[in-house]
Amino acid sequence: xxxxxxFILILSLLIIVHEFGHFIAARLNGVxxxxxxxxxxxxxxxxxxxxxxxxxxxxxxxxxxxxAGDSQMEYKGKPDEYFSKSVGRRFQIIFxxxxxxxxxxxxxxxxxxxxxxxxxxxxxxGLIDGYGAKEAGLAVGDKIIAVDGKKVNLxxxxxxxxxKRQTRESVNLKVLRxxxxxxxxxxxxxxxxxxxxxxxxxxxxxxxxxxxxIVEVRHGFFKSAYLGLKKTIDLTVLTYRGLWRLISGKMSMxxxxxxxxxxxxxxxxxxxxxxxxxxxxxxxxxxxLGIFNLLPLPILDGGHIFLLALEKLRKxxxxxxxxxxxxxxxxxxxxxxxxxVTYNDILRLYGDKxxxxxxx
Numbered sequence: 001x002x003x004x005x006x007f008i009l010i011l012s013l014l015i016i017v018h019e020f021g022h023f024i025a026a027r028l029n030g031v032x033x034x035x036x037x038x039x040x041x042x043x044x045x046x047x048x049x050x051x052x053x054x055x056x057x058x059x060x061x062x063x064x065x066x067x068a069g070d071s072q073m074e075y076k077g078k079p080d081e082y083f084s085k086s087v088g089r090r091f092q093i094i095f096x097x098x099x100x101x102x103x104x105x106x107x108x109x110x111x112x113x114x115x116x117x118x119x120x121x122x123x124x125x126g127l128i129d130g131y132g133a134k135e136a137g138l139a140v141g142d143k144i145i146a147v148d149g150k151k152v153n154l155x156x157x158x159x160x161x162x163x164k165r166q167t168r169e170s171v172n173l174k175v176l177r178x179x180x181x182x183x184x185x186x187x188x189x190x191x192x193x194x195x196x197x198x199x200x201x202x203x204x205x206x207x208x209x210x211x212x213x214i215v216e217v218r219h220g221f222f223k224s225a226y227l228g229l230k231k232t233i234d235l236t237v238l239t240y241r242g243l244w245r246l247i248s249g250k251m252s253m254x255x256x257x258x259x260x261x262x263x264x265x266x267x268x269x270x271x272x273x274x275x276x277x278x279x280x281x282x283x284x285x286x287x288x289l290g291i292f293n294l295l296p297l298p299i300l301d302g303g304h305i306f307l308l309a310l311e312k313l314r315k316x317x318x319x320x321x322x323x324x325x326x327x328x329x330x331x332x333x334x335x336x337x338x339x340x341v342t343y344n345d346i347l348r349l350y351g352d353k354x355x356x357x358x359x360x
Contacts, residue, residue, distance in 0.1 A: 025097075036054050036055070041057050043055050072317065094304045098291070109232055109280075120213065124211060125208075126140060127208060136187070147172070188206055263285065297334075300330070
């Protein structure tokens with residue numbers, strides 16, 4: 001039950017921030033907003049204020065901002081309607097939704113880095129037979145404090161420095177064993193492994209696993225902002241790389257996309273790890289939502305931006321008929337993607353159980 005509540009709260013936050021971006025940009029550009037809705041289906045609550053009806057509906061899987069004259073059929077030529085504004089102003093209204101999702105993700109990353117997050121130390125928890133660390137004489141409980149002269153304290157720093165090794169064959173490790181400082185030259189074996197996108201990469205392995213020792217890491221206010229921005233940019237690059245691999249057929253939709261069911265499953269797991277893990281999930285989802293919405297697909301914000309660019313080049317908007325065709329194609333495409341993604345989520349999360357149930 002708690003997982004369901006957290007899932008709904010996270011989804012609602014992302015939707016409200018996104019739609020508020022459209023809402024505030026519309027207001028700032030003099031466009032009348034008729035309805036600000038969270039959710040779909042039967043209305044549970046509604047209130048009208050300053051000409052805008054705010055509503056909460058039963059199904060919390062989306063939301064929308066309805067602006068006056070935001071389709072060619074409804075446009076009456078009034079100055080407070082969407083289509084009465086210039087292409088540049090309409091771009092601002094459309095872009096501000098995904099932009100605020102992007103900003104929200106950055107702010108959550110910034111907050112996590114400033115408040116503090118748990119991280120594994122560089123203490124050795126296990127040694128693997130046949131690899132350099134065990135052969136060189138490292139022992140469980142050793143604390144690695146430097147790699148090729150570069151200080152390390154966290155497991156992630158240790159991994160990064162080993163991958164940056166100065167030679168291809170070995171790495172020099174400075175280790176604390178109790179209060180005794182020791183040095184080891186550890187040979188490295190190259191191993192081909194898949195990264196987060198399934199791409200094969202050659203990584204250097206010395207054959208150690210982390211000790212179950214966790215410390216809280218926090219950074220200063222401005223450094224947290226810098227690292228939060230870097231994390232946001234890295235996530236953006238990673239997402240676009242994944243999209244390119246999906247488009248080029250190098251990665252399947254099943255491995256690269258998830259829908260509400262998959263997000264609920266991830267949320268239920270994350271909720272058990274604490275507030276910082278939930279905040280990190282919100283940041284990732286918010287940035288991802290912003291990026292997804294900017295894709296040039298009909299109905300999505302990116303599709304509307306593409307049509308605005310087309311209007312700028314043609315010096316006129318699409319006809320009512322063309323607009324209806326684009327909207328129908330976009331709606332059909334989104335429903336198809338939603339069904340495929342949900343089907344894949346069911347197979348990925350519950351495929352084994354379904355197979356057993358059918359076979360049994």
